Structure formats: structure tokens, C-alpha cells
């Protein structure tokens with residue numbers, strides 16, 4: 001049994017961490033927060049470093065890496081909003097689905113551009129009626145129009161849509177009443193964000209500069225080659241990407257938890273009370289001991305799932321456990337880090353409240369932790385579906 005990263009993976013981890021220390025400094029974060037937007041400069045730098053195309057096939061200009069490499073990058077980028085911003089939507093979600101399901105022509109067109117940092121993708125699944133019961137809530141639909149399609153509907157929480165060049169939209173293309181199962185008759189489309197009929201409206205959240213948006217599709221005309229993958233099989237295609245999303249969501253949460261732990265440990269070493277550092281107080285030591293133990297356990301779950309996925313092995317339950325546990329542990333670690341900072345923990349002078357806001361997202365997206373527990377109960381405990 002080998003729990004170590006390879007030499008290449010360790011080098012990758014070290015270079016992303018160094019990049020974050022040197023280039024995604026507190027000043028850069030504060031400026032991005034003040035401007036309410038991600039850093040274009042960091043985006044270009046990440047393209048130069050090869051991290052936007054890390055898991056894109058070498059034939060399309062990528063580095064040909066796997067999900068373990070992506071998890072390493074995501075974990076390190078996660079506590080820095082100007083860096084992680086559109087990375088998730090482009091590299092892990094929307095853009096990744098082109099690599100999975102795109103035609104040869106789509107791959108040749110989009111993947112080199114993603115790698116070069118020339119295009120940002122978003123993914124529009126969640127609807128106003130609900131994100132957990134995606135199929136039950138889905139009203140967005142596309143009708144055939146000659147060779148092409150006309151798309152209508154509304155989506156909620158489409159991250160990075162404000163600056164996206166393309167949005168992968170999930171829409172029903174056969175009426176629910178005309179298919180046997182709700183999962184049938186759903187198709188993925190690649191929609192240019194500037195197409196006539198697309199309107200993007202920012203949703204304000206507590207998650208720092210996670211520019212998530214409501215997107216409205218009003219008679220959007222699309223050519224036939226806007227279909228991504230197989231017509232009518234879009235939901236099954238999405239299912240095939242879920243493990244990836246969950247593993248990388250877990251890696252992101254882990255990164256936020258680790259950043260909070262590091263900040264809390266540093267503070268505990270320097271802050272004094274009653275003539276000694278607070279890190280000498282048993283209560284504080286126990287907080288830190290729990291944080292580091294739980295974060296280690298989360299890391300093992302995340303990288304076990306990533307490794308299984310990279311080996312092409314079944315990892316549905318493992319990926320779901322990794323995302324759920326890492327998100328819960330990260331939120332707990334951030335909360336403890338706030339406590340260790342005392343009153344300062346609730347100020348913007350230190351980063352721990354910001355890490356908490358970032359970590360909190362991962363208990364909700366890309367799937368809620370309640371739904372994760374349902375899935376684990378079904379897959380691992382072999383209990384009947386509860387919903």
C-alpha cells in the first residue's frame with residue numbers, strides 16, 4: 001500500500017502552493033474582493049503554468065494528466081478566490097464535459113482554447129425549482145428549428161457565467177410525457193454567452209466573488225453542432241461526470257480547511273494570554289489536534305476517490321463520501337479557526353471568516369450533503385432509496 005504522491009505530483013503540489021504564496025497574496029485577494037471580480041492576470045499565469053489544460057488530452061494541447069493532478073491543483077487554489085474563480089466552472093465542470101462528450105470538431109475547437117486561457121466555461125444545471133431534484137424541476141427545454149434548435153428556460157446559480165464565453169446548458173428535448181424515464185430526453189448544449197436571448201443576472205451570495213448567476217434563455221437559436229454528446233442522453237452523460245465533480249469539490253473544501261488550520265496554528269503560536277501563548281492552552285491544542293486529524297482523514301478520502309477514478313475503477317460511493325466529509329470537516333475547521341482567533345476571527349483583518357464562507361459552499365454544491373448521505377446509504381449501506 002502506498003499513500004505517497006509521486007515525485008511529479010509532489011512537484012506539482014509544491015509549485016501551485018508557491019504560486020499561491022507569491023502571486024495570490026493577501027493584497028491580490030483584497031483587490032479582487034474590492035473589485036468583485038477574479039484576477040485576469042492570475043488566469044493568464046495559470047494558463048502559462050499549464051494548469052488550465054492539466055487533464056486535457058495532449059492531442060488538444062493539454063498536459064494529459066488525471067483527476068489526481070486536478071485535485072492537487074484545486075486543493076491548493078481553493079482558498080484564493082482570484083485564482084479558483086472560473087477554474088472550477090471551466091476546467092472541472094463545463095470545459096471538462098467537452099473532453100468527455102465532445103465531437104472531434106468540438107474538442108479541436110474548444111480544448112486548446114481552454115488550455116491557453118482563451119475561453120471560460122460555465123455549467124447551467126440548477127433551475128429555480130430546485131437543484132437536488134434536477135429532473136423534477138427541469139423546465140428548460142429546446143425545440144427543433146430546421147437543422148438547429150430554439151432554447152427557452154431559466155437557470156439558477158450558473159457560476160462564472162458573467163465572464164463565460166460558453167455555457168453548457170442542460171435542457172429537455174423530449175417532453176417528459178413522451179419518455180419512459182425522467183432521465184431520458186435531456187440534451188446538453190454549448191451556448192455562447194453572447195448569443196441573442198441569453199441574459200445573465202448576478203446573484204449576490206456570501207461566498208466571496210463566486211460570481212454565480214441567474215441565466216435566462218429566451219428563444220436562443222442554436223445550430224445543430226451546439227449539441228454536446230448524444231441528443232436525449234444528456235442526463236446520463238452528466239451522471240458520468242458526477243464522480244469528478246464530487247472529488248474536486250472535496251479537494252476544494254479540503255484546501256479551505258487546511259488554510260484555516262494553518263492560519264489558526266500560526267495565531268496560536270503568537271497570541272498570548274495569561275503570560276503564555278494560547279497554543280499552550282489545552283483547549284486550543286485540542287481544537288488544533290481535532291482539526292488536523294479530521295483534515296488528514298478528509299485528505300485520505302479525497303485522494304482515495306481520485307486514485308480510484310484515475311484507475312478507471314468504480315468510485316461512486318467513495319467520491320460522494322469524500323465531498324461530503326471534506327466539506328463538513330472544512331466548515332468545522334474554519335469555525336474552530338475563527339474561535340481560536342477570538343474576536344479577530346470575525347474581522348476582515350484575518351482570512352478565517354473568508355475561508356469559512358468559501359468552505360460553506362461545498363456543503364451545498366455541486367450536491368448537498370443531505371443528498372450525499374442519501375446516496376451513500378443507498379450505495380454503501382444498500383438501503384432503499386429514501387426519496
Ligand SMILES: Cc1cc2nc3c(=O)[nH]c(=O)nc-3n(C[C@H](O)[C@H](O)[C@H](O)COP(=O)(O)OP(=O)(O)OC[C@H]3O[C@@H](n4cnc5c(N)ncnc54)[C@H](O)[C@@H]3O)c2cc1C
Nearest residue numbers: 123124125126130131132157158159212365366368370387
Ligand atoms: C455559490 C453557488 C454556486 C453554484 N454553482 C452552480 C453552477 O455553476 N451550476 C449549477 O448548475 N448549479 C450551481 N449551484 C447550485 C447548487 O448545485 C444547488 O444549490 C444545489 O444542488 C442544491 O439545490 P437547491 O439550492 O435548489 O436546493 P434544494 O434542492 O431546493 O434543497 C433544499 C434543501 O432540501 C434538502 N433536500 C432536497 N432533497 C432532499 C432529499 N431527498 N433528502 C434530504 N434532503 C433533501 C437539500 O439537501 C437542501 O438542504 C451553485 C450554488 C451556489 C450556492
